[in-house]
Amino acid sequence: MASVSTIFFCFYCLSSAVALLLSSYVVYHVIIAPRFNPLRKLAGPPLKGPLDNHMSPVLDPFRSPRTHAAYVEKYGRNVRIRGLGPWDERLLPLDPVSVAHVLKNSTIYEKPWQSRRLITSLIGCGMLAAEGHIHKRQRRVATPAFSIQNLRALVPLVFSKGEELRDKWMDIIQAAKEDQAPSEEQNSGQIEIDVCHWISRATFDVIGLAGFDYHFNAIQNESDELFAAYKEMFEIAVSQGDGVRTVLGIYFPFLNTIFPDKRVKTVHRCQETIRRVAGKLVQQKKSRILDGEKNGSAYAGKDLLSLLLKSNVATDLPSDQRISDEDILHNINTFMFAGSDTTSLALTWTLLLLARHPDLQARLRAELLSIAPTTPTSRLSIEEIESLHNTLQNLPFLNNVCRESLRLIPPVHSSLRVAMQDDEIPASYPVHLSDGTISEQKSVRVLKGSFVHVPVEAFNLDKGIWGDNAWEFDPDRWDHLSEDVLSLPGLYSNLLTFSAGPRSCIGMRFSMIEMKTFLYILLTAFTFAETGKKIYKANVVLTRPYVSGQFRSGSQCPLLVKPLVSAAS
Template sequence: MESMSEFVSSNWLCVSLSVAAALFFHTVVKLLVLLWWRPKRIEQDFANQSIKGPPYRFFHGNVKEMVGMMIKASSKPMSSPTSLFSHDILPRVLSFYPPWKKIYGSTFLMWFGPTARIVIEESDLIREIFFSNSVAYDKYESHPLVRQLEGDGLLGLSGEKWAHHRKVVSKVFNSENLKMLVPNIAKSVLEMLERWPTKSSDEVEIDVSEWFQSVTEDAITRAAFGISYVDGKTVFQLQAKQMKFVTEAFQNVFIPGHRFLPTRKNLESWKVDREIKRSLFRMIESRKKTMLNDPSGRSQTDLLGHLIATSLKKSTPAETPVLSVSDIVDECKTFFFAGKHTTSNLLIWATVLLAMHPDWQHKARQEVFQVFGRNNQNSHGRADVVPTRDHVTKLKTLKMIVNETLRLYPPVIAVIRRAKSDVELSGRYKIPKGTELMIPIMALHHDSDLWGNDVHEFNPARFEETGGVSYRRDIRFIPFGLGARTCVGKNLALLESMLTLAIILQRFSFRLSPAYVHAPTVLLLLHPQFGAPVIFTPLD
């Protein structure tokens, strides 16, 4: 019996070892297919279509090369305070693009790990991706840490749910609502200016890269939460704290799976995320009660009120489901993340550019005086007008300045789409499922073939022929994206930026501090690497 037992045990051991070996072999083969054979086959297929690029490297693709280029490019500033500033920032910000375009052409292949990414600059291909065949492509999925910040709102949604949310959220940014937001934005800016340590004739140095973050946070809180402003401020302060955790994580060496480990930073980040959700849930329930007892509808004019009003509507089984409380929480997070950082970055670079170019600063100020009057009284001797959206639309020069700022220093330097299935692009290229298509916004905005020989110069007059209005379907100028997924809050961002700049121009002249170092860099969005200290002088 013992020998029989030993025989059975021996057989089971052999079977177990065989199964383990088979599983190991299967796993190794799958990894080799994923990390080597499939990428090399795709690389050859694209080469046969005359799309080439730097060779695929096992596991990391071209990431190591790109990181090396980025580190080298950001190691030195573009210029010193005493020299002329250059706006040719593409080699510093998108450092891999100029050398690889020169070698492989304007349409080339690169690799993010084992994922193929085609870089596309040709206008006909871009139009097909965003317009004529946009249904064939999905939005690129954000990094998990970014998704934690922005929530599962419009930025991360796709398909029918995205279409429904887009329809609901876009109503918040209609003309009537924007008109009502102007006094709140002006109030935020004026209150922040009053905190500056200035006397009537004193200069003050302000790092606008930090100050504009606070201004836009306050203004967006008023726009998002309105009568729940105090509670909303607390929520957004928590999200700003979470943003710091994410920024620090991006600056550290990437370790796969590190975000799941219970480190001190991760535990703090998770705690903040829970606090944000709890606070928003409480605020939503409180506002619901207010709205049910508010026949005037005054509590529905901000983002939160509008989303809750939509969620309270009854829907039939045949209709699209209404928004859930979780949906509202995610849209509030998205609104804060996208709205705050896009607008603040635009304001930072516009101020820096106006400080660099006093001639345009003077032109913009004279226009502001004509529309708003001076700080104490307008040209007719009356007190300053209360700003309205109609006043802002009269600021044609300032609109050209804002557009030129967005051209030279777009907050988002590239957009990415992913092929949902095998697709043919423009009848020329066969794109396999899962391939990413990258449209380099920064490169388009700095292309001399599209903008002329003065492409790297700050020249707002180039927008004069369109009255300061951006081109709707022109791929030359796409700071807010293109097609159906164009930024839904674009008009609010432009309105807030122009109103803020107008209020500052009305009260101060400004120049760059000697401490300013021109070094644009990218960490989530385009920002000044060493801050943006600006010296402000009150006007007489």
């Protein structure tokens, strides 16, 4: 039998070997490997020290437009930037051909595992987090639900919720008017409303009904347990928690199990409610669909959950291409997260921009009023609402305003990809090198594991492409686009706002239905003006509005809202 000293000696040797391997791994990846990274040959901004990085000026929407413009001028259109540490040299492509290559080749450039782990811990492995064959399978099942025909069936629902929000604001304004003192009569009918908060509630209602035929009733109150679970989970993921602890939880997930902080506990509690309530809805709808097949009468549900489930059991879909009930729920969570927040922010920013440009607001209102039926929309038939919507979709100035707002303030500021293999990224502009020369070869070599920072906002605001007034709100620019703009990649109007390529936003059409419908209903009922409070942009998962000095209060966009009838009287 081995002696105690022998056992300790063996343990010591084993521990030393493990420590040596770990230290060698760290030294290689932190010190040695970066020296041979071909991205180091690219021109890029200097660093103040070995631990410095470029994340703040690149990610902060208050600074990023000037940062990107300066980088293009000094370092060309494929720039080397530093990520979280000396091992993290990233490519910042500001060349349209380079970005198009990265977004088109989604099997070579995937979301990093760090991003996917964070998303999965919140909403599960839906289309936002899935990669490879899993993403392809989920997207194939989901695509029929987003057909033009199915989305048209949701138009009356969107109109109904837009009208409900309008009526709620009318009630709030009327109640405030009755409470006004006589000395305040000159301001009668005008009230400050946080449009960010209220539009978020309305889009939650829309996606609840459109997503799985569930009534959150969020416009009227915020008491529904499923709404509260989603809202609290998304809110804490966005604005609460310790950033350092969140990063540690990504790299060392056991910490969240052994030492859960407030954020982790809240997310788990909310997820339990979602699994219980939303999971029950999945099973109920699945039973109705199967019962309908047995009885020969197809279930008529038009919500995305019903359409997903129908698509998933379709006879022409091979069994190995179907997805699990858990994946169905994960994708509903994804639609809730991506569908409610992005659209509400796009609408919020549009109303703020129109408040800042009252002449453009009046011009858009005139166009909207020109197609308004004499009968209130609440009394129109489904066919009449669909006809109104078709007319709405083709209004030139409304289309220009929506495109310009989504260009100027894209809800998604930027995204990150990682190379899954060595690759040569093509370029259409000369590639500047760190030694001050320009490469004769119009391409950039990246190694497997290298990060590529896709700058959505930078492309939308590039003065070299959009002109000297690229940072200004000018809807009329869309009537005379340059060839440079028309050659840009993008799912929607040569913009990267909805991304491009195989992983572009599947809900883009639905988002545009919501955006144009809500603008029509709200702008033909109210006028919007600034309050005098300074509102600024901050990149907190998405580009959100905050009142200066009130960041801890969360996203806010207060505007002075006045009924149009009052404004005219």
